[in-house]
Amino acid sequence: MMQTVVNFFVVGVLLFSTGTVWSQGQTGQDYSIRNGIRVQLTPARDTMLSSEIAGRIASIAVREGESFREGQTLLELDCSLHQARLDKAVAQAAEARQVLTVNQQLDRLGSISVLEVGVASARLSAAEADSTLMREIVERCVIKAPYDGKVSMLQVRTHQYIAEGQELMAILDDSRLDIEMNVPSRWLPSLSAGQSFLLRLDETGGSYPARIDRIGAAIDPVSQTVKIYGRLDGKFDELLSGMSGVAEFDAATASN
Numbered sequence: 001m002m003q004t005v006v007n008f009f010v011v012g013v014l015l016f017s018t019g020t021v022w023s024q025g026q027t028g029q030d031y032s033i034r035n036g037i038r039v040q041l042t043p044a045r046d047t048m049l050s051s052e053i054a055g056r057i058a059s060i061a062v063r064e065g066e067s068f069r070e071g072q073t074l075l076e077l078d079c080s081l082h083q084a085r086l087d088k089a090v091a092q093a094a095e096a097r098q099v100l101t102v103n104q105q106l107d108r109l110g111s112i113s114v115l116e117v118g119v120a121s122a123r124l125s126a127a128e129a130d131s132t133l134m135r136e137i138v139e140r141c142v143i144k145a146p147y148d149g150k151v152s153m154l155q156v157r158t159h160q161y162i163a164e165g166q167e168l169m170a171i172l173d174d175s176r177l178d179i180e181m182n183v184p185s186r187w188l189p190s191l192s193a194g195q196s197f198l199l200r201l202d203e204t205g206g207s208y209p210a211r212i213d214r215i216g217a218a219i220d221p222v223s224q225t226v227k228i229y230g231r232l233d234g235k236f237d238e239l240l241s242g243m244s245g246v247a248e249f250d251a252a253t254a255s256n
Contacts, residue, residue: 036246039181039199039230043241045147046172052140053077054164057156062169064154072145075156075168079141086134093127100124149173152241174241179210179230181247185219188226197230201245209233210247 055077062074100120106112153170156162179199183191191212199208209232216227230247232239 036200036248037181037183039179039245039247041177041201041239041241041243042180043149043172043174044176044178045149046152046170046241047146048170049074049143049168051077051143051162051164051166051168053082053137054162055079055082055141056161057158060154060156060158062151062154064151067150068145068148068171070145070147073142074145074151074171075143077141077162079138082134082137082141086131086138089127089130089134093124093131096120096124096127143168145171147173148175172241177232177239177241178213179232179247181228181230182220182223182225183228185224185226187249188215191215191228195249196233197250198248199230199232199245200248201239201243203240203243203245204238206238208236208239 057075058078059076060074061072061076062068068074100117100123103112103117103120107114107117149171151169152172155167155169162168193212193214195212197210197212199210200206201208210230211233213229213231216229219226
């Protein structure tokens with residue numbers, strides 16, 4: 001019994017001397033060393049670009065890791081077949097327009113029936129609709145950047161035939177990196193938007209000032225944690241999406 005008491009006392013002294021604060025949820029996850037919470041950097045925007053039409057890839061203008069500007073062409077499909085169909089549709093629309101013009105002139109002279117004029121008008125509308133459809137398809141042969149960013153993953157190669165809806169490349173906007181973390185829900189009374197904390201990253205070994213941007217809308221009842229989103233105070237070019245580290249809050253927050 002005496003040995004057990006001594007061991008407990010020694011462990012208590014060691015924890016106190018290192019300044020460690022331990023908090024364990026129902027999942028067994030430790031909210032770990034001192035007042036630190038594990039965090040990850042995430043991009044402000046990220047998406048997977050997919051093909052809206054089937055076709056063969058004619059060219060890819062960017063490589064993995066390369067930057068691009070909004071509106072820049074990232075990938076282009078061979079659109080010769082669709083372009084030919086568009087040219088045909090445009091020609092048919094021009095023909096239908098001329099037929100309608102002649103029929104309208106004949107109608108003013110009373111040399112044609114109202115039905116024939118109506119049919120010519122309907123045919124023109126159908127031909128123009130076909131032209132619009134083919135023009136939209138041709139425009140989808142070119143994949144352009146929706147915003148400034150970088151290519152994080154390229155999933156296709158030049159000359160490859162792709163199906164409609166096939167994933168092409170993952171892109172992200174790293175102009176602003178967000179900080180995501182899960183903190184104990186009992187910290188909520190001590191947290192607020194705009195509150196500052198220190199971010200220490202494993203990959204760089206550096207420390208960066210940051211602030212809470214917003215607090216999650218729900219608490220996870222199993223882990224008894226809530227998601228917190230932060231933002232860096234400043235621009236740091238060495239930081240990349242996916243880096244992780246520890247967010248350190250003041251002692252008053254961590255002691256709750």
